[in-house]
Amino acid sequence: MKIEQIYTGCLAQGAYYIESNGEVAIIDPLREVKPYMEKAAGENAKIKYVFETHFHADFVSGHLTLSKETGAPIVFGPNANPSFDAIIAKDGQEFKLGDITIVALHTPGHTMESTTYLLRDEKGKDHAIFTGDTLFLGDVGRPDLAQKAADMTQEQLAATLYDSLRTKIMPLADDVIVYPAHGAGSACGKNMMKETVDTLGNQKKMNYALRADMTQKEFVKEVTEGLLPPPQYFPLNVKMNKEGYEDIDTILERGTQPLSPEAFEAAANETGAVVLDVRHQDDFVKGHVPRSIFIGLSGDFAPWVGALIADVQQPILLIAPEGKExxxxxxxxxxxxxxxxxxxxxxxxxxxxxxxxxxxxxxxSANAFKKALSEGKVPVFDVRKESEFVSEHVDKAANTPLSFINDHLAEFPSDDTFYVHCAGGYRSMIAASILKSRGIHNLIDVAGGFKAIKEAGAPVTDYVCPSTLK
Structure with a gap:
């Protein structure tokens, strides 16, 4: 038996390759499926099943393409109703894979079709669970994403999740290994650990949501408290995962068309495409196409595209480093x-x-910024998350988180020069590009962000209670 977690840091997402005696199952595959197929071929094995834990919101899964290329059926849990052929497993249904067994455990709450897959080894012993967004390390899946589809409130979904955890997952042995769909950095939960694999026993000790003495009312309160609005592209990804999408090869062929500067400019004017510059921020700052948006490949590229461009149908024209198209x-x-x-x-x-x-x-530089602060009052806008800002920030700075920058446009001065920074320089350059695309050019970026500002000795304010923030 072989289990391999294939983790994609940009999405904080874990897909899984499981092999036993020449047969393979893939759980929650990414859009580009060739690596799974090549791996199976290299092991002289056949992909037998494609398991989906639920209809994902934060990424488009590769289930349709993988099924088409291999003939392997797609498996969803109870309540799933995709627009394509799939096995809709019953709660407790078993799937043989070589010498091992995979059992579908229906664990609704994050979504109503959410299903955890229990792996039993060659001897029939419970070995691991692939929990999707039902159980993360240190957290559980947020219960507010499926409200409309399930015709339930987030509180009702949270109560359902409480029951799922306590009837299906917590009774399992402490040595069962937990393989979640996401880790720290994903917008699908609040307090995920940086680790990506753990034992269930340790999670029963560490994870607030698995406290043995926790009441359903306490669980609902803690799970729903402090949820930020989900990115706008989430429901659009759910729709694609449920109803289908174009083949990745078609998308690559269309998207990697080389255009001369003249053709590029004409296409931008004729289609209303967003010009997306994915180079490093140090290159963007020196020169870029007017009104282009910077979101560099070197950072959390895909989630920021989803959060800030939002509409998956939006035409896009790329400016990329050579070979990165x-x-x-x-x-x-x-x-x-x-x-x-x-x-x-x-x-x-x-x-x-x-x-x-x-x-x-x-x-x-941060030193030049420090000098400007010492010479008089200058407007400063910090585009980090509120939690980062609350912990420590430049004196008298305003917090305008990048995720919600479009809600803060009226707060930026129209004439006076102002400064913008983030933690290290990536997010502030995204913010600068968005502001400039909206005609706000009177800004100055602080290179190196808050880390450099603090090292330069600029005046900063420590923890401030969020309720006192304006």
Whole structure:
């Protein structure tokens, strides 16, 4: 028996390759499925099943393509009603895989079709659970994403999740291994641990949601408390996972069309496409196509695209480092952005050589920023999360989290110069690009972000109770 977790850091997502005696099951595959197929072929094994724990909201799964390419049936749990052929497992239904058995345990609550897959080894002993978004390490799946589909409140879904955990998962032995669908950084939970594998026994000790003496009322309160609004693209990904999507090869062929500067400019004007610059922030600051949006491949690329562009149907034109065009299109497709129309051949250098207008971002060092603070009052906007800001921030700075920057546009000065920063420079450059695309050019980025600001000795404020923030 072989179990391999295939973890994608950008999405904080875990897919799983399980093999026994020449037969393979894939759980929650990513959009690009060739790695799973190549791995099985290399082991002289056949993919027998594609298991889905639920209809994912934060990424588009590769279940349809993988099933088409291998002939393996797709398996969902009870209550799933996809628009394509699939096995809808009954609670407790067993699936033989070589010498092992995979059992579908219906664990509704995150969504009503959510299912945990229990793996029993060659001797019939409970070995591991693949929990999807039902149980994370340190947390559980948020219960507010499926309210509309389930016609239930988040409190009702949370109560359902409480029952699922206590009747299906907590009775299992402490040595059972927990393999979740996500880790720290995912928007599908609140307090996930950085680890991606643990034992159920340790989770019973560490995870607040598995406290033995916890009442259902206490569980509902804790699980629903402090939930931030989900990204706007989540329901669109659910729809694609449930109803279907284009093949990844079609998307790659369309998205990797090279365009000359003239053709690129014409396409942008004719289609209303977002010009997405995925280079490093240090390159974007020196020069970029006017009104282009920066979201660099080097950071949490796909989630930020989903959070800030939101509409998966939005046409996109790419400016990418040479050789990174296919990677960018692939990573966009992971979160459902399939409408990439091509990329700027020769990159930004070709745009400049063609004599096209370009823009820059004014950026200063943390020391220069510190000097400006000492010389008088200057507006400062911190685009980190509220939790980061509350912990420590520049004196008198305003908190305008990047995820909700469009809600804060009226707060930025229209004429006076202001400074913007994040933790290290990535998010503030995204913010700067969005502000400039909206005609707000009187900004200065602080290179290196709060880390550099603090090292420079600028005045900062420690913890402030959130209720006192304005």
């Amino acid at each position: 296919e990677e960018a299109v692939t990573r966009l497709s992971r979160v459902g952005f399939d409408n990439t129309l091509g990329y700027l051949k020769g990159g930004f250098d070709a745009w400049k050589k063609a004599g096209k207008d370009y823009d820059t971002v004014t950026s200063v």
